[in-house]
Amino acid sequence: xxxxxxxxxxxxxxxxxxxxxxxxxxxxxxxxxxxxxxxxxxxxxxxxxxxxxxxxxxxxxxxxxxxxxxxxxxxxxxxxxxxxxxxxxxxxxxxxxxxxxxxxxxxxxxxxxxxxxxxxxxxxxxxxxxxxxxxxxxxxxxxxxxxxxxxxxxxxxxxxxxxxxxxxxxxxxxxxxxxxxxxxxxxxxxxxxxxxxxxxxxxxxxxxxxxxxxxxxxxxxxxxxxxxxxxxxxxxxxxxxxxxxxxxxxxxxxxxxxxxxxxxxxxxxxxxxxxxxxxxxxxxxxxxxxxxxxxxxxxxxxxxxxxxxxxxxxxxxxxxxxxxxxxxxxxxxxxxxxxxxxxxxxxxxxxxxxxxxxxxxxxxxxxxxxxxxxxxxxxxxxxxxxxxxxxxxxxxxxxxxxxxxxxxxxxxxxxxxxxxxxxxxxxxxxxxxxxxxxxxxxxxxxxxxxxxxxxxxxxxxxxxxxxxxxxxxxxxxxxxxxxxxxxxxxxxxxxxxxxxxxxxxxxxxxxxxxxxxxxxxxxxxxxxxxxxxxxxxxxxxxxxxxxxxxxxxxxxxxxxxxxxxxxxxxxxxxxxxxxxxxxxxxxxxxxxxxxxxxxxxxxxxxxxxxxxxxxxxxxxxxxxxxxxxxxxxxxxxxxxxxxxxxxxxxxxxxxxxxxxxxxxxxxxxxxxxxxxxxxxxxxxxxxxxxxxxxxxxxxxxxxxxxxxxxxxxxxxxxxxxxxxxxxxxxxxxxxxxxxxxxxxxxxxxxxxxxxxxxxxxxxxxxxxxxxxxxxxxxxxxxxxxxxxxxxxxx
Amino acid sequence: xxxxxxxxxxxxxxxxxxxxxxxxxxxxxxxxxxxxxxxxxxxxxxxxxxxxxxxxxxxxxxxxxxxxxxxxxxxxxxxxxxxxxxxxxxxxxxxxxxxxxxxxxxxxxxxxxxxxxxxxxxxxx
Numbered sequence: 001x002x003x004x005x006x007x008x009x010x011x012x013x014x015x016x017x018x019x020x021x022x023x024x025x026x027x028x029x030x031x032x033x034x035x036x037x038x039x040x041x042x043x044x045x046x047x048x049x050x051x052x053x054x055x056x057x058x059x060x061x062x063x064x065x066x067x068x069x070x071x072x073x074x075x076x077x078x079x080x081x082x083x084x085x086x087x088x089x090x091x092x093x094x095x096x097x098x099x100x101x102x103x104x105x106x107x108x109x110x111x112x113x114x115x116x117x118x119x120x121x122x123x124x125x126x127x128x129x130x131x132x133x134x135x136x137x138x139x140x141x142x143x144x145x146x147x148x149x150x151x152x153x154x155x156x157x158x159x160x161x162x163x164x165x166x167x168x169x170x171x172x173x174x175x176x177x178x179x180x181x182x183x184x185x186x187x188x189x190x191x192x193x194x195x196x197x198x199x200x201x202x203x204x205x206x207x208x209x210x211x212x213x214x215x216x217x218x219x220x221x222x223x224x225x226x227x228x229x230x231x232x233x234x235x236x237x238x239x240x241x242x243x244x245x246x247x248x249x250x251x252x253x254x255x256x257x258x259x260x261x262x263x264x265x266x267x268x269x270x271x272x273x274x275x276x277x278x279x280x281x282x283x284x285x286x287x288x289x290x291x292x293x294x295x296x297x298x299x300x301x302x303x304x305x306x307x308x309x310x311x312x313x314x315x316x317x318x319x320x321x322x323x324x325x326x327x328x329x330x331x332x333x334x335x336x337x338x339x340x341x342x343x344x345x346x347x348x349x350x351x352x353x354x355x356x357x358x359x360x361x362x363x364x365x366x367x368x369x370x371x372x373x374x375x376x377x378x379x380x381x382x383x384x385x386x387x388x389x390x391x392x393x394x395x396x397x398x399x400x401x402x403x404x405x406x407x408x409x410x411x412x413x414x415x416x417x418x419x420x421x422x423x424x425x426x427x428x429x430x431x432x433x434x435x436x437x438x439x440x441x442x443x444x445x446x447x448x449x450x451x452x453x454x455x456x457x458x459x460x461x462x463x464x465x466x467x468x469x470x471x472x473x474x475x476x477x478x479x480x481x482x483x484x485x486x487x488x489x490x491x492x493x494x495x496x497x498x499x500x501x502x503x504x505x506x507x508x509x510x511x512x513x514x515x516x517x518x519x520x521x522x523x524x525x526x527x528x529x530x531x532x533x534x535x536x537x538x539x540x541x542x543x544x545x546x547x548x549x550x551x552x553x554x555x556x557x558x559x560x561x562x563x564x565x566x567x568x569x570x571x572x573x574x575x576x577x578x579x580x581x582x583x584x585x586x587x588x589x590x591x592x593x594x595x596x597x598x599x600x601x602x603x604x605x606x607x608x609x610x611x612x613x614x615x616x617x618x619x620x621x622x623x624x625x626x627x628x629x630x631x632x633x634x635x636x637x638x639x640x641x642x643x644x645x646x647x648x649x650x651x652x653x654x655x656x657x658x659x660x661x662x663x664x665x666x667x668x669x670x671x672x673x674x675x676x677x678x679x680x681x682x683x684x685x686x687x688x689x690x691x692x693x694x695x696x697x698x699x700x701x702x703x704x705x706x707x708x709x710x711x712x713x714x715x716x717x718x719x720x721x722x723x724x725x726x727x728x729x730x731x732x733x734x735x736x737x738x739x740x741x742x743x744x745x746x747x748x749x750x751x752x753x754x755x756x757x758x759x760x761x762x763x764x765x766x767x768x769x770x771x772x773x774x775x776x777x778x779x780x781x782x783x784x785x786x787x788x789x790x791x792x793x794x
Numbered sequence: 795x796x797x798x799x800x801x802x803x804x805x806x807x808x809x810x811x812x813x814x815x816x817x818x819x820x821x822x823x824x825x826x827x828x829x830x831x832x833x834x835x836x837x838x839x840x841x842x843x844x845x846x847x848x849x850x851x852x853x854x855x856x857x858x859x860x861x862x863x864x865x866x867x868x869x870x871x872x873x874x875x876x877x878x879x880x881x882x883x884x885x886x887x888x889x890x891x892x893x894x895x896x897x898x899x900x901x902x903x904x905x906x907x908x909x910x911x912x913x914x915x916x917x918x919x
Contacts, residue, residue: 192843
């Protein structure tokens, strides 16, 4: 549970090879121009001393410089220009503190640069094409051989071919060999490599199956005399077609898998590609990867903000929906933070880059999602156990099948024994089992991220899907977390507008949140008000002011008592407001009661609908708050919660969660603010942190709701349940497939139905099974969070 | 049963015994990580039909660098996953890809290929 920020500060990027290393563990360091550089090895440092950082060349790729570490820091080629800022920037930067140095360098090693994605994709595309070529070759040999085999069933053809039987067999054997050697090379190589490691895999089964079919057939082709009459069958078409089918299946699977990782690509597409920076008084358009901390970046209306930073000059409205989920643009002025990938709507401004590359909010979201996609939920663990025994078990079953047919099967025994053994080897599909969990998890976590829900890992996803109770913090979670004006209730001859205008003018200079709420409320209602002539704030009471020559008091009951204003006329409305969970503020004008204004922390727009949905999908919803029972109950009534824990001090929230967990061994989720509620978030089985802005990747939480709305809790639970269901379907499918397929291939149906599975069908089934798993997982991609209030399932 | 039949049956049964011994009962050797000057525990792992070495012994609380090099064409091993650390890397053929983790708790952490067919483990002491 180390916060990200802390771990980052202990890492640096080797400027030569680009590897990320811990600063404490660097093999060597160098000082240059006031900066400390860290190296993974002595070799890198020597190269640095000799030639300087790679970034000092124009654009360097890690592969050019990887002599010391063999390759890049990650599997990708990363432009390293940012490792060393350009001359202009460098002069500016020299004055900056050391700490910044490796932050800039870290930007260089970001795995999330577009170049990286395309490189990996190109490699994938290439292996896809090779695979398809191998497939076509195998198919072009396999199909004629299959036709030839069918010819054997037509008496006239069989007789016509009879004289050439020997020649045809030998030609088939020779034609099949290159199919095995080239198209099937990966299976044989994989099997052999595995074998030397005492390891088995998918390839082992395919290689054994096709290899034994070919070897047997070849011996038959060249020396038919060795076999008893009638057993000299040949299975060249089996070997070739099985190889063709499995290659085709793997190629399709590769395509489908690419689709399942689409979520990350979508997130990355949100990024701007270039940034306009001002260096040395000149405007430069540079790729986003080259922006360094401290750069002054210029953004025009309609453009995307490239990195995180703080506004220097200019004002604008910015659409930050990418990190906050809030679609209404936010007004920003100098000194305000801006978040990379948000959209500048109205004005032009400049800002100072504070976080670039891997440190930006978006990059951290991407990193978090990737980590989650690669974790493994507990449900997958049993499968891991099974799959490690799977292949040898299938080999043993294949031998037993052979022996059973050999000893007890009908004539010609050898043919039946060979066919069934090959079918068993070829039908078994450990891939489907191995893929079932990770592929669904990848799609599910990605889908959640698209909906602004960041799930930490597979375990969190699985637990979230089984939550029974969910505890909602009141302030900031159910409510907006800041007071707002709700009621204006004049007494006597005062009109509503007049009362509010006087109260707002009196409160104008006050910094108290309640006073600010009144001022904001008056503005929102279009009530005009002036400046107070005199103003005095009385802590714990309220304000005294002179507005337009009239003496105005705005405050609590204590203020009224102090100023000897009768509160008799206020009592009824004040009591009603308090019942509704609102804070009554009394207003007196010229010593006479004028009215009451109600201020309250209001409920977020979709809280009611989200809570109802949570209840409908079977969760017990509990509200927890430090407020008194009366206020708490008032809010709870409005949102439809019956179970309320009031008067809970912040530090007691965790123990309340624990109490709920102990009661009936329930799985309890806690939804709250990531900072103040950290202990409760950690105590809960699943902590949902309501975040937003730049703090999106909240480390204490299992789930981070970027939108800040309770709707995210519904989405998180829905996605988790849908993903878990998908995983179960996949596991069930893959398991049933193997459990049914292997015995059928072994011929258990033969005594009853006289049915045998052709190894060709077995190969097709195998290819289909892993495609099915991937396709089923991709079904999750169509998951859309239902509008709250309409969730039907469960 | 003829002599040939007896031979076939015996051959089949001994093949089964051999499979059990060769694939299931075999225990690979574990290798202790070398600590570099900077305190990083470093191990090179060759990916070829499995991981060589497949068991790696390291110390807790200290960074570990696993240098994976895939030396085979089959795509099986093209991805390596460390589920315990949420790390995944693409391994281009013939290139060395370092993965760094810092295990905090002693125990066994697996690393596998994308389809979980190759498996290796990090034994943290």
